[in-house]
Every structure is written in C-alpha cells, then in structure tokens.
Amino acid sequence: MEESIWIEDVTVSYGTDDPVIERASFALQPGSKVGVIGPNGAGKSTLMKAIVGLIPLDQGTVKVLGGSINQKRKYVAYVPQKENIDWDFPVSVYDVVMMGRYVHLGWIKRPGEQDHQIVSEALEEVGMLEYQERQVGKLSGGQRQRVFLARALAQRAEIMLLDEPFAGVDQTTEEVIYGLLDQLSKEGKTVVVVHHDLKKVKKYFDNLILVNKEIIAYGPTQSTFTPSYLTQTFSQKSTVVQNDLVVMT
Template identity: 50%
Template sequence: MKTEQPAIQVTDLTVAYRDKPVLWDIDLTIPGGVLMGIIGPNGAGKTTLMKAILGLVRPSAGQVLVYGKPYAQQRRLVAYVPQRNSVDWDFPTSVLDVVVMGRYGALGWFRRPGKREREQALDALARVGMQDFASRQIGQLSGGQQQRVFLARALVQDAQVYLMDEPLQGVDATTERTILRILHDLRATGKTVVVVHHDLQTVSEYFDQVALLNVRLVASGPVAEVFNAATLRATYGGQIAFLEGRDPGRSAPEPRAGIAVS
C-alpha cells in the first residue's frame, strides 16, 4: 500500500518466563493506518506481545520500533487499553478521574490536571457514550461500560497508535457497536489500531489485517490473504488435537469449526 515507515516493526522478538518461551522469534510489521487483529489460542502470547511492544515485559532478544525509533522515545505516539480485569474496579475513583489519567503522561511531573484536562476527558466520554456517568464510582459500572471508560482514557492520550488488549471480550452489544465505531473513526483519521481479539468469526468483518500467533507468528498480513483454513489449523491445531484426544468418540472438527475451540 504505502511505502512509508511502518507504525510498528517487531524484529526477532523472544520473550521467556523462567526459561519457558512465551514468544519465539517474532518478526511482525504493522503498517501505518491499518486496523489489525491479533488472534491465537489461550497462552499464545497475545497479551505478552502487546506488553513487549509497550516495554512492560523485558524481551530475552529482539527489538521493537515505533515509527522507526525505540518505544521509550515514542511514548506519546502510543495509547494503551489494558485488559479490563487487570485493575481493581473497587478503587475509590470516579469515571472522569480515570479518563483524566490518560493526560498524566503529557502533563509531566508536578502539574495537576485542570479544567482543560477535564474537558478533554468529558469529550472522550461523550465519544464512547459515557458522558452521563462521569461522576460515578467506577465499580458501579457494567463490564461493557468499564471497557468504554478504558477506551476513553486511551482516546484522551491523542496518540497515533492504539494498542488494545481484548476490548471486545465479554461486552454487551451497545459497547461492541460503540467500540467498533471508534475503531473505524480512528482508522479514518489515519491512526493505527492493534486489537487482541478472541472471536474468529468476526475477524474478516472487523479487521483489515490479522496476525495469527501461537508462541511463534504463524502468519500476518491482509485478512483476505492470510486468514484461511491452513493458517488457522497451523495456529489452533494443537488445541483441536487436544480436544480429539479427550473425546475420541467424535470425528475431528473441521478447521473452521475450530472457531468453537476459542
């Protein structure tokens, strides 16, 4: 498509926990301006890949470049939506305060968020349809509403690249529609969005590009080119075999039926 610098360039990335490789020799190029899904079975290292791009886990080998430079120099260009269950939602804070946290990086040390930051946060909440909940305690929200608050916090970061860990996991229909609309809005304004995703049935509908991951990178590229029975079998094959082993009475599922496995 474009010949310009990729948004994210992962080279030879290996991450291990206690000698066990979680990611093995990943080479992944994410072009600018695309909407990419990262899929793979449980334990495939999807979250770890995202955390390695963000510098949250230390790789054993390899490097990550964001628009040609190491992440540490490009933080302002990247916004992050962690998994919803990674925080304690009983924490004493309001919806608005959580979204304002997205501005802390730009504010720098010793400066308190003011009226401007609160207005930015309210705008972002309006974009995700949560403006009426600004003063609620975050624990009073439903799971989908919490997810939209996390998305709003990433929106106020006003980044070029958005990394989202399972934003569509277990959310209600309204939230799913809202999040998809925002993903498309972001792409329409030239942003790059990378989403860890679990539902194989919606991949071709939601994303332009896909990366299939199972410790190693099985394939990556435009959905039409790389998302097919062969790559799915190579990615999820082990789990399908595992199910066969447990339930020998049944015939082996079709690769597309492997969707049920996820």
C-alpha cells in the same frame, strides 16, 4: 510509508526455558486495523506487553513510530485486560479518563483547561458523559470497558493497543468500540486488538497477526484468514465456511 510498529526477532521467556513468544517479526502500517489471533496461552497479551515495553525482551528489537518505546510513550495508548483493577477504588469515571492525559502532563503538573476539554470529548465519544461522576466500579462490564477506551482516546495517541476489548461486553458496547476503532484507523492511527473470538474477524480487521508462540502469519485478512493458517495457529483442523464462520474439528 514508514511502519508504525516494527518488531524483529523478538523472544520473550520471562526468565524460563520455555519462551512465550519466539522470534516474532512483523511490521504494521499506519491506518491498519490489526487483529491478534491465537489460542489461549499463545502469547497474545505478552506480544502487546512487549510492544509497550512492559516486559524485558530476551532478544530482538521493537520500534514504534521509528523510535524506541521510551521515546514514543506519549503516542502509544494501551488498554490492558482488567483483572487486576480494584473496582472499589475511589475514582470517578472522569478521573479515570483524565489519567489518559497524565503522559502529556508529566510529573507534578495539574491538568489544564485543554485536558478537561479532551476528557469530556472522549467521554462523549464512548457515550459515557452522563456517567462522568459515577464511581468506576458502579458500572456494568461494558460501560467499564468504554471508560477505559475513553481513557485511551484521551491520550490522543497514534497507536492503540487493546487487549480483548470485546470480552464480556454487551452488544451496544461492542458496536461503540468497533465504530471508534474503525474511525481511528480511518484517521490514520494504528489499531491493534487482541481478539479470541473468530466470529467477525473479517468484519473487524483488515490485517491479522496469527500467533501461537511464533508468528504463524501476518498480513491482510483475506490472505491470512485461511483454513491452513488457522489450522496451524490453533493446532486444530479448521474450515472457513462462507465469510466469517470458522468450523474447527
């Protein structure tokens, strides 16, 4: 089977002497649910941005669905962290989700009937249909996260990249998001999630990328979520107790 994301020997330094990501290589299969795990400042978000083509690579190659990101943008949905969003911006929930359709519309063209249909479906799936006319800032943190997930769903992409979707959300939202990601992977889509909470890693992801500037390990969760790799990743001694509990000392 062809890899959906394939990166080789990627280094990113933002023009400094100290690379944020160094010589990273891995390949992800369609249908996998991948957790990107590592300490703060390990380059997890940078890795995502490198895949989406938002930052220049010092060296290395990124391929998605067998082509360059520029050829395949339509099929890659990216949900970044939201620290730069102006929550007073005059857009409704519906408008935000419609933005997921823009990549298909191209310049100047307006959304058609089918786009409206898809947006409504996406809102329904995240349970935000009743809030569709609400200004996007007038929502809780979890609801905002669901709206941004709906926007990615509306893009109908093959690859979903999410940067800390579970950060600061309520229990309901966490379940909604997890349920959807699970469903997407069952449909054969590739789901990649930056995650910094080690709890539930085993439940949420079937594959892991352990990163701390370099790729420490990648592959099936049962073979990568191990004390020795975690110790290497977090530069702390750690013990995995039972299934999903990690103790760091």
